[in-house]
Amino acid sequence: MINLQFQYKHVTRFLSEEEIYLMQDEVDISHSLLIEKAGKGNQYLGWIDLPARTDETLINTIEADAKSLREKIEILVVIGIGGSYLGSRAILEALSSPFSAFFTENKNPAVLYAGQNISQDYYSELIHLLDKKEYAILVISKSGTTTEPAIAFRLLKNHIEKKYGPEEAASRIIAITDGSKGALKSLSEKNGYTTYVIPDDIGGRYSVLTPVGLLPVAIAGYNIRELIEGANEMRKACVETSSLLDNPAACYAAIRTSLYRTGSQIEILVNYEPSLHYFTEWWKQLFGESEGKENEGLFPAGADFTSDLHSMGQYIQEGQRMLFETVIHVQKSKHLLSIPANESDLDGLNYLTGKTLHQINEMAALGTTLAHIDGEVPNLDILLPTIDERSLGELIYFFEFACGLSGYLLGINPFNQPGVEAYKNNMFALLGKPGFENESEAIRERINEE
Numbered sequence: 001m002i003n004l005q006f007q008y009k010h011v012t013r014f015l016s017e018e019e020i021y022l023m024q025d026e027v028d029i030s031h032s033l034l035i036e037k038a039g040k041g042n043q044y045l046g047w048i049d050l051p052a053r054t055d056e057t058l059i060n061t062i063e064a065d066a067k068s069l070r071e072k073i074e075i076l077v078v079i080g081i082g083g084s085y086l087g088s089r090a091i092l093e094a095l096s097s098p099f100s101a102f103f104t105e106n107k108n109p110a111v112l113y114a115g116q117n118i119s120q121d122y123y124s125e126l127i128h129l130l131d132k133k134e135y136a137i138l139v140i141s142k143s144g145t146t147t148e149p150a151i152a153f154r155l156l157k158n159h160i161e162k163k164y165g166p167e168e169a170a171s172r173i174i175a176i177t178d179g180s181k182g183a184l185k186s187l188s189e190k191n192g193y194t195t196y197v198i199p200d201d202i203g204g205r206y207s208v209l210t211p212v213g214l215l216p217v218a219i220a221g222y223n224i225r226e227l228i229e230g231a232n233e234m235r236k237a238c239v240e241t242s243s244l245l246d247n248p249a250a251c252y253a254a255i256r257t258s259l260y261r262t263g264s265q266i267e268i269l270v271n272y273e274p275s276l277h278y279f280t281e282w283w284k285q286l287f288g289e290s291e292g293k294e295n296e297g298l299f300p301a302g303a304d305f306t307s308d309l310h311s312m313g314q315y316i317q318e319g320q321r322m323l324f325e326t327v328i329h330v331q332k333s334k335h336l337l338s339i340p341a342n343e344s345d346l347d348g349l350n351y352l353t354g355k356t357l358h359q360i361n362e363m364a365a366l367g368t369t370l371a372h373i374d375g376e377v378p379n380l381d382i383l384l385p386t387i388d389e390r391s392l393g394e395l396i397y398f399f400e401f402a403c404g405l406s407g408y409l410l411g412i413n414p415f416n417q418p419g420v421e422a423y424k425n426n427m428f429a430l431l432g433k434p435g436f437e438n439e440s441e442a443i444r445e446r447i448n449e450e
């Protein structure tokens with residue numbers, strides 16, 4: 001059974017129920033294409049059944065490797081970019097205390113990230129920190145050839161081998177990559193690293209429930225079984241029926257597609273919990289890289305409320321009318337905190353005495369939704385019972401399924417990313433990568449002309 005709820009009551013002013021349910025036939029077709037693996041990019045649909053086919057042996061191995069690493073490290077550096085890092089970061093930031101680095105009694109290793117930028121200052125400061133800490137490296141790249149993580153791994157491999165010696169260093173490096181090809185695969189074999197495989201039929205941004213996401217989450221001390229269980233429950237709800245009444249991901253995909261067709265250009269994923277900031281980053285990648293092609297697709301944006309109500313809030317209320325919001329409401333907080341009484345009431349807040357911050361946050365959310373729909377911004381609501389592994393599993397699968405479905409409704413292939421190559425080719429040409437000699441010459445001429 002799923003606990004997540006999807007609601008569209010704040011959209012009916014813009015899209016009637018009748019218009020929404022007119023999408024049913026189209027959704028039926030896209031749903032069959034997905035689950036019968038008959039649509040575009042069908043070689044990358046392994047994520048659909050993944051939560052049901054993740055076997056006990058793999059889970060046990062992940063938990064055992066996580067346990068032995070946890071005993072000897074203070075820091076885990078996860079090296080990866082895009083789908084090879086955003087999923088684990090989304091889950092870990094959602095589950096962890098924002099202040100965990102300051103709790104000395106906290107025995108869970110801190111997880112830091114590398115390979116997601118090429119900043120000289122970032123790496124210099126990271127290496128400076130790692131000089132003083134016990135650490136291990138988890139390097140993740142499906143292709144095994146992506147430049148940013150490859151650079152980070154060269155730097156940190158060099159550091160860890162100098163710090164611990166080659167043999168101990170090798171026991172502190174785990175690689176997750178393709179089962180048969182790529183530079184990372186050869187490096188891992190040569191150096192004897194523990195290695196996990198990303199299945200061929202699962203693309204980067206759909207890989208969070210493979211070892212790519214499971215291993216960092218287990219090393220950080222969280223329950224991967226609950227995560228998989230939540231995803232599996234949502235899988236059943238999504239796969240079993242295409243009915244907009246019973247399949248929440250289908251309903252969400254139908255409505256966001258209708259909004260796109262009637263003029264919306266931007267979807268903003270809104271949260272009221274700062275710990276969901278990176279969940280939004282994961283969602284932006286999932287939808288942006290899946291839908292943004294052939295001059296189509298909603299632009300996926302994110303907002304952290306109430307912070308961003310004091311910046312983007314003005315635009316959302318009164319700027320160009322081309323956007324809608326999908327709001328994640330977390331129904332139960334992990335902690336209880338209410339406003340204390342204060343006799344003098346100099347701050348004028350006594351009207352809130354005894355109210356919990358959660359209640360105040362909920363009223364901020366409701367007030368914002370009402371204001372935004374008055375400002376012609378349709379709102380969709382996702383009710384998440386709480387932020388724990390199980391709920392996050394449900395939410396992840398909900399978005400993955402909705403994304404696949406939305407891509408098919410749009411008529412594009414949601415499982416490739418040809419546009420990502422353009423910047424890489426220019427960068428390789430500019431840096432003189434072997435094999436790019438002609439491009440190098442052409443780009444230099446172009447720069448001189450411009």
Ligand code: PA5
Pocket residue numbers: 081082083084140141142143144145146149203204205206289417
């Ligand atoms: O979704 C995708 O396929 C991409 O975002 C990749 O995850 C990203 O480019 C990293 O690729 P790789 O894991 O091959 O290094």
